[in-house]
Amino acid sequence: TAASGAAMTAGLTAPLAAVGFSSIQAASKAEEAQARFESVFQNTSDQVSEFADTFADEIGRSEHTIENMAANFGSMLNPMLESEERVAELSTEFTKLTQDLASFENRNPAKVQRDLQSALAGQSETVRKYGVDLSQARLKQMGLTEESSRAEEAQLRLQAIIEDTQ
Secondary structure (H helix, E strand, O other), rough: HHHHHHHHHHHHHHHHHHHHHHHHHHHHHHHHHHHHHHHHHHHHHHHHHHHHHHHHHHHHHOOHHHHHHHHHHHHOOOOOOOHHHHHHHHHHHHHHHHHHHHHOOOOOHHHHHHHHHHHHHOOOOOHOOOOOOOHHHHHOOOOOOOOOHHHHHHHHHHHHHHHOOO
């Protein structure tokens, strides 16, 4: 009957429209993520993308996930460092470190990344569980002074995290 045909059409059209809408949203988010990645890494985006592709294959993750993680670190490191190359280098190192700590500590990589980013921002408690000492005494021993800028302190934190997790 016409009524059952109309009901079947309506039952198929709405779900198909929802799938189409979800696909458009996913594509839009992917484009935004790629634009952000290129904005963060600028002239080094090819180098970091190559890293993401290789590293993703090595650890069985998606390239998009690794690029996003590197971009998150890059966004945070850009104001702290002078050179794009150093931002790219440390972003990839912190991305590897995140995956290594997550695997070793049996933790979610997104949680480990948040912990490392919090530590870079000045919250030392978040990384104690990984054996990292970011106490003021340690940072002073490494060269922190009352005249140190926030960027200089962040670089000392960065150095301590790298040293303590090697």
